[in-house]
Amino acid sequence: MASAPTATVGIDTIAVINNAISARMLAEAMVRDGVDPARMAVISARRLNLDWLDGCAIHVAYPAKPRQSLLGQWPFVSFYRRASRLIEGLLAAGGIRRIYVVNVENLLTNHLALKAKSDPRIEVVLLVEGIFNFQEIERRNRAAWRWAVKPALARLLGLRWQTPEGHLSGAFEPTIHRVVSFTDIGLKAPQDKVDIVAWQPVAPAVPADDGTLLVVHTGLWQWMDADAYLHVARSFVQWVEARGFRRIIVKHHPHVGPGALEDMLPAHETWDVTASMEDLAAEVPAATVAGTCCTALVTLKLLRPDLRCVDVGADFYCDTAYHGDHSVEHLLAGAGVEIVPIGALDGTRP
Structure with a gap:
């Protein structure tokens, strides 16, 4: 530089x-x-x-x-x-x-x-x-x-x-x-x-495979205690395993480590690139992108409306990490991101 x-x-x-x-x-x-x-x-x-x-x-x-x-x-x-x-x-x-x-x-x-x-x-x-x-x-x-x-x-x-x-x-x-x-x-x-300054959608440069999941890591673990984050991570893994993806790809956060979730995920490969998800939008090989409280879920949905973008756990992490502030759900839902509550996974919520 x-x-x-x-x-x-x-x-x-x-x-x-x-x-x-x-x-x-x-x-x-x-x-x-x-x-x-x-x-x-x-x-x-x-x-x-x-x-x-x-x-x-x-x-x-x-x-x-x-x-x-x-x-x-x-x-x-x-x-x-x-x-x-x-x-x-x-x-x-x-x-x-x-x-x-x-x-x-x-x-x-x-x-x-x-x-x-x-x-x-x-x-x-x-x-x-x-x-x-x-x-x-x-x-x-x-x-x-x-x-x-x-x-x-x-x-x-x-x-x-x-x-x-x-x-x-x-x-x-x-x-x-x-x-x-x-x-x-x-x-x-x-x-x-x-x-x-609205971002215009981009055309996919590679086919988005329905059997492939792209996991976008975040630094959410920094904002809650270890037990609370493990609850989010276990629920995320439960959601992943229930869908039976043939291939799982992980994209790390550029500035923060992945936390406990990395080792808890089923067998997966790492997308070893330094570019941002926004710059990689056309290259996403998965039809489904999932994460927890990740900006990339929103930006990818805006840039690639064909992708299924999923946030797991907002009902829990908004209370635990953000003092009950659920305003992020407005952004996620408004952008077309699917919100999966932890309560629907552990039986505490229909």
């Missing part, structure tokens, strides 16, 4: 992205907004393998897979120092007119949103990053140590910080002018800010 030079002359746009979906929303927003990549600085807040980022004036790349513990943040301090120095240099130069961010819970995006408040010339655009933007994700959904540590870290890095209130995307903050999304189904954002 390209390094981050110190020269900031001519750069008028800053973007912070964190996954393949926000990167895709950025690329499409850039076309719509007439943004020249040669005049844009991009900071990747997650590790992204996207060649087009090297065509930007500056790209500060995330160094490794993210870690969820407090001590695990230490290897990323140098990345945040480098990115914060870049941001301060760009803002001090006075030429920034547009900022794209993915949310306001990150140290860098929080600082950018706060700094933009004092400069009416800067438009702040929120990029949708996934299911996060369609759920009621607030401070209670994050580990308490993060809110205790971030003010001190921000000071050490020379950044401003304001602990977010309400939805962690920041969509409802006055600082955010637009919210760029691939759909408005259940989107947590003021309607007058929503800017839809």
Whole structure:
């Protein structure tokens, strides 16, 4: 990936992205907004393998897979120092007119949103990053140590910080002018800010086999205790086994390990690719795609309406992992994803 030079002359746009979906929303927003990549600085807040980022004036790349513990943040301090120095240099130069961010819970995006408040010339655009933007994700959904540590870290890095209130995307903050999304189904954002860049369906490049299942892993296990997640995993496996698929393919999450489900699945093969599910939509060899609380179920159904996309366990994980917030079911159902409740598998619900 390209390094981050110190020269900031001519750069008028800053973007912070964190996954393949926000990167895709950025690329499409850039076309719509007439943004020249040669005049844009991009900071990747997650590790992204996207060649087009090297065509930007500056790209500060995330160094490794993210870690969820407090001590695990230490290897990323140098990345945040480098990115914060870049941001301060760009803002001090006075030429920034547009900022794209993915949310306001990150140290860098929080600082950018706060700094933009004092400069009416800067438009702040929120990029949708996934299911996060369609759920009621607030401070209670994050580990308490993060809110205790971030003010001190921000000071050490020379950044401003304001602990977010309400939805962690920041969509409802006055600082955010637009919210760029691939759909408005259940989107947590003021309607007058929503800017839809609809994704057009793609034609299949390979036959979708009715006897093949594609399992899309998620990081859901991070948000619930081990026993609760095992209940979800066992129910998922029960659903899979009852359907008698001849072939099972697994696609890992790009940033998070698969959790216990990986070893519990029947015999399967791994789709060993680094591309996003959205970029692979035409290549999906399975007629059925299943997962638990996975954005790819929605995006694949929008890109490939012919596929059967199935979410297993929303009735349980919405209560256990998301404090009773069932709003993700609105997105799943609205996009045409089939929702299989755990209660229908264990006999507690018809």
